Amino acid sequence: MGVSEVSIMRCVVVVFALFLLPASLPKAAPPDVVYGQVTPFADLPEGVRNPEGLAVNPVTGEVYVGTFDVRAPATLRNNQLLRYSNDGKLIAQRSFGQTPLTGVEFKDGQIYILNFGGSKLQRLCADFTSTTPIEDLLTFAALTPPAPTPRHVDNPDGSQDVITYGSKGMPGPNGMVFDKQNNLYISDSFQGAIYRVDKATSCAPCTLQTVARDSLFATSGALPFGANGLAFNADETVLYINNAGDGRVLRMPMPAGPVTLFAESVFGADGLLTHWEQLEAEC
Numbered sequence: 001m002g003v004s005e006v007s008i009m010r011c012v013v014v015v016f017a018l019f020l021l022p023a024s025l026p027k028a029a030p031p032d033v034v035y036g037q038v039t040p041f042a043d044l045p046e047g048v049r050n051p052e053g054l055a056v057n058p059v060t061g062e063v064y065v066g067t068f069d070v071r072a073p074a075t076l077r078n079n080q081l082l083r084y085s086n087d088g089k090l091i092a093q094r095s096f097g098q099t100p101l102t103g104v105e106f107k108d109g110q111i112y113i114l115n116f117g118g119s120k121l122q123r124l125c126a127d128f129t130s131t132t133p134i135e136d137l138l139t140f141a142a143l144t145p146p147a148p149t150p151r152h153v154d155n156p157d158g159s160q161d162v163i164t165y166g167s168k169g170m171p172g173p174n175g176m177v178f179d180k181q182n183n184l185y186i187s188d189s190f191q192g193a194i195y196r197v198d199k200a201t202s203c204a205p206c207t208l209q210t211v212a213r214d215s216l217f218a219t220s221g222a223l224p225f226g227a228n229g230l231a232f233n234a235d236e237t238v239l240y241i242n243n244a245g246d247g248r249v250l251r252m253p254m255p256a257g258p259v260t261l262f263a264e265s266v267f268g269a270d271g272l273l274t275h276w277e278q279l280e281a282e283c
Helices: 004-013
Strands: 010-015 053-055 061-065 078-085 090-097 101-107 112-114 120-125 133-138 152-154 158-161 173-178 184-188 193-197 208-214 225-233 240-243 246-254 262-266 272-274
Touching: 053 112, 053 246, 061 101, 061 173, 112 173, 173 240, 184 225, 240 272
Parallel strands: 053 101, 101 173, 173 225, 225 272
Antiparallel strands: 010 272, 053 061, 061 078, 078 090, 101 112, 112 120, 120 133, 152 158, 173 184, 184 193, 193 208, 225 240, 240 246, 246 262
């Protein structure tokens, strides 16, 4: 067990402020948890609702928020990409109309958006205004087969349950994360897949590759979103994936698995972040 592995065990935090321990350890309280004061940062503009994706410009501190407005009828929807200063002042907003947004990422002066309603990966300048052009990079499509393979669950009495999934080929692009080589990894919550876009900061149009499909990326839970937030460990040898509907965080050694359970009991968790501590001694 190296330094990076120890760090991730201690410091993975899901956006909903749930602190996780590895599934193989007893479920005890996390050590050395420090709770900071929580204060309001910004209010959404009037008529805008359901903040979903969030990204930060590490240089300016500007904050970008995408919304997931899925009201019916669709004509009621008011999906926006919002841009805030580092002290919470609204600088700009760009309308996406009836199509809800999920993942939002900042990279090299651009904002990358997963347009869930349009099944697209899009990009626009980070200093956008209400009229800045939106660039389509690729379109998500049905996979073959549209649903991941069945999941087999062993029971204590020796019997086995088989969970089959009924995805009809509707893409569910949801979470994304860049690696250090500017490749972009994207989760599909409905089709149980992880995609990669090579050199995403320079491609146009871009090519989508399916790098992993696994029944653990799908869900049979009440919340119909499976694979969601993504995060790498420090040296990018492991990709962590949270499954919102199953309430689990999964672990996939790069580049192709196998996928295993890392932590559980985090139902509904959405985005995923990692925080790294510098350890003085090798463990």
